Amino acid sequence: MHPDQWRDRWKQNRIGFHEPTVNPYLCRYLPEFNLNQGDTIFLPLCGKAHDIAWLAQQGFQVVGIELSEIAIVSFFSEHDLTYQQSESERFILRKSGNISLIQGDYFDLQRQDLSACKMVYDRASLIAIDAANRGRYCTHMLSIIPQITDQLLITLDYDQAQMKGPPYAVSTAEVGQHYNSEYSINRLEQNDVLDERPRWRDQGLTRLTETVFILNGKKA
Template sequence: MQPEFWHKKWQESDIGFHNSDAHPLLVKHFPTLGLAAGSRVFLPLCGKTLDIHWLLAHGFQVVGAELSPIAIEQLFDELGVAPEITQLENLQYYRAPNIDVFVGDVFNVTASLLGHVDAVYDRAALVALPLAMRTNYTSHLKTITGNAKQLLICFEYDQTQLPGPPFSICDEELQAHYNSSYTIQLLESAEVIGKLKGQCPAWEKVWLLNNNAGII
């Protein structure tokens, strides 16, 4: 998607993708990552998700990347925190205790800017990108995180019935993106109640990606 698509969504508050609570599949499956309290978790294309509130409340550090400054201004307002804001290369950097967010194109986030992360939680990034961008995204994500383990949530449905986003990610595509670097385990496949956007039968899938040691 072009950046203007997402900027317009936030400018018009057309954010039906924004949940009103932490995602129940995060709450259920996050412990499978086996992270210690204080671990640093990366959320690409994070928006102002309440998943961040949940992670902070449970003692984790959060680092996010998001295109829209509107989303991040609202995130910090809702957290009740005034961030320190600086310019880092082509990105704005929002910083507060236990949370860092890079605002701008996620492809401008480098490994050196990101720093060490213990895990990735991807609920909104892979499904937000059209097919032409997903291979570049997954390659970039592996590079900047050092193949950090992931909890990944995506949808699978008949893409001909709905244009997306969120886009459909079939099992074979997921394997193509990640099989060379990760051991991939399906944790849950749940039918979307009421259909996706009320139109299309769909399944929400939760995947655990564990690093294959020594493969970069």
């Protein structure tokens, strides 16, 4: 989707992807990353996920990037947080305590922006990118995060012929195509979630699986 289409979705409040609570897989698997207090976690395409606030409450530095001003400003106001705002050539940065939300295009991020990153949490982000651009998304990820930055990745898979997306269908095989060279890919869980999302059955889906991966960076 074009950036304006995402911004329009936020304007029209068409944000079915936004979860009402903290993601349970994040709570379950965060300990696997053996992070220290103060470590930086990067959330690409972060929306206004409650996960941002939860991670900050656990004592981590949280850095998210998001196209939509509405998403970012709503996040701070819904969590009763005041923020400081600054602007650079590429981005508008809003910061409150250990939360830094960057308003701008993920593809404009540079390595220097994420030099402190110790973990990537990708929920509904890779799967928000269409097939033509997913390779570019992953190549860009590898170019902006420090080497051997582990990732928690949550994907959805279904028959792409049955629904246009987003979210787009991303198979385990495709995750491997993008990330095998740099990561050991460990599938932690795979769940059939169609019953939990009946509106997608109504749209014609006959199968919907959610998969949780830990991507462990290979040493050079």
